[in-house]
Amino acid sequence: MDYILQGFREAINLLITLDRExxxxxxxSIIVSTSATVFASIISIPIGVYLGIKKFKGKxxxxxxxxxxxxxxxxxxxxxxxxxxxRRGPFGFxxxxxxxxxxxxxxxxxxxxxxxxxxYGLSKSRGEAIEKxxxxxxxxxxxxxxxxxxxxxxDILVNIATAFSRAISEVGAVMIVGGNIKGHTRVITTTISxxxxxxxxxxxxxxxxxxxxxxxxxxxxxxxxxxxx
Amino acid sequence: xxxxxxxxxxxxxxxxxxxxxxxxIEKGKITGITxxxxxxxxTLLNIxxxxxxxxxxxxxYDGAKLDRNIINNMTTVFQKPYLFKRTVYENIEYPLKIRGxxxxxxxxxxxxxxxxxxxxxxxxxxxHLLSGGxxxxxxxxxxLVFRPQLLLLDEPTxxxxxxxxxxxxxxxLRFNEExxxxxxxxxxxxxxxxxxAHRIIEM
Numbered sequence: 260m261d262y263i264l265q266g267f268r269e270a271i272n273l274l275i276t277l278d279r280e281x282x283x284x285x286x287x288s289i290i291v292s293t294s295a296t297v298f299a300s301i302i303s304i305p306i307g308v309y310l311g312i313k314k315f316k317g318k319x320x321x322x323x324x325x326x327x328x329x330x331x332x333x334x335x336x337x338x339x340x341x342x343x344x345x346r347r348g349p350f351g352f353x354x355x356x357x358x359x360x361x362x363x364x365x366x367x368x369x370x371x372x373x374x375x376x377x378x379y380g381l382s383k384s385r386g387e388a389i390e391k392x393x394x395x396x397x398x399x400x401x402x403x404x405x406x407x408x409x410x411x412x413x414d415i416l417v418n419i420a421t422a423f424s425r426a427i428s429e430v431g432a433v434m435i436v437g438g439n440i441k442g443h444t445r446v447i448t449t450t451i452s453x454x455x456x457x458x459x460x461x462x463x464x465x466x467x468x469x470x471x472x473x474x475x476x477x478x479x480x481x482x483x484x485x486x487x488x
Numbered sequence: 489x490x491x492x493x494x495x496x497x498x499x500x501x502x503x504x505x506x507x508x509x510x511x512x513i514e515k516g517k518i519t520g521i522t523x524x525x526x527x528x529x530x531t532l533l534n535i536x537x538x539x540x541x542x543x544x545x546x547x548x549y550d551g552a553k554l555d556r557n558i559i560n561n562m563t564t565v566f567q568k569p570y571l572f573k574r575t576v577y578e579n580i581e582y583p584l585k586i587r588g589x590x591x592x593x594x595x596x597x598x599x600x601x602x603x604x605x606x607x608x609x610x611x612x613x614x615x616h617l618l619s620g621g622x623x624x625x626x627x628x629x630x631x632l633v634f635r636p637q638l639l640l641l642d643e644p645t646x647x648x649x650x651x652x653x654x655x656x657x658x659x660x661l662r663f664n665e666e667x668x669x670x671x672x673x674x675x676x677x678x679x680x681x682x683x684x685a686h687r688i689i690e691m
Binding site: 388389391392394395396397398399402406409410 | 537538539556559560562563564566569570572573582583586587630631634640
């Protein structure tokens with residue numbers, strides 16, 4: 260029991276003294292996961308809303324595939340990105356493997372199906388009524404998509420937060436494509452995983468607390484926004 | 489806008505909902521469509537509005553097939569209107585905004601419309617939080633503000649208070665008289681059809 264309490268004490272100390280190593284890791288985690296969530300959202304939200312309201316052949320099968328892709332394992336995404344970016348891969352000339360850019364690409368591909376699936380499902384269930392009104396008022400398809408995004412903004416924000424939570428808490432993809440290089444590609448989850456295997460708990464606990472804090476802050480902001488709305 | 493319907497058939501599965509050999513809705517007139525529940529009144533309105541495209545037959549609008557220009561010149565008010573999660577003003581502003589009307593003209597049109605419908609006091613209120621009667625007035629204001637050539641109304645006064653019904657009926661009549669816009673009103677209320685319509689179609 261003592262080593263756990265000791266671990267917590269040292270973790271709090273690391274956070275209070277704003278340990279440079281901890282700060283660097285936290286900052287990189289936030290940059291990588293925020294960028295990935297933003298890129299994924301820009302692509303998946305308009306397309307998700309559009310396809311959600313569009314009637315097309317095979318929509319049922321498409322929905323099933325979409326929902327399956329939402330739970331794609333992060334190591335698979337990491338592996339695919341690593342193969343593509345590896346020196347012998349089709350994009351090897353970009354020399355991006357083991358860089359934060361590769362981590363952003365991997366996390367974008369990881370959270371895109373999740374963000375897309377959630378938005379698509381939301382638009383399929385609630386977008387039709389909005390589109391119907393938009394159509395009768397003279398809006399074209401893309402004006403309807405914009406209107407649906409505005410009308411369902413709180414739900415879409417919750418979807419974005421869910422995608423961000425997945426990005427910042429995953430370890431498989433960033434470990435494979437980032438390599439957990441100290442001072443370069445080390446992020447919260449890869450550090451926790453490494454510290455745990457080394458038995459160095461204070462740093463792991465400190466980063467775990469930061470991870471919880473980030474999640475708390477994001478969801479508090481969304482909660483207060485939804486209350487205002 | 490004149491609407492001509494020829495050999496219209498609509499099925500839900502095996503069940504035939506609509507079978508209209510020929511029907512003309514006259515330009516500039518108010519046409520009431522009445523009938524019991526389930527006779528296909530709303531389905532017909534949705535087909536005319538372009539919301540339901542799965543039917544057999546031919547519909548023309550001033551002799552032309554439904555296109556973007558026609559869609560831009562008609563609108564529908566539903567029995568349970570969906571108002572955007574914005575202010576009343578912004579709701580009424582929407583159809584003008586997507587038509588690229590300039591700000592000052594837009595403001596004049598909106599203020600005139602809300603004055604006619606006696607909802608000036610609601611201008612800055614969140615529209616989705618209004619009562620049934622108020623919501624229906626805002627939905628009608630949003631439909632009338634851009635002066636459509638064809639106004640389609642689906643049970644616009646069901647479940648609302650008598651004062652609101654009076655205002656809505658007055659504004660529908662005024663719209664028809666002042667702009668010459670064609671109005672199609674679907675209602676199970678025969679008395680209302682008699683009060684408003686130049687012609688009543690019983691289904």
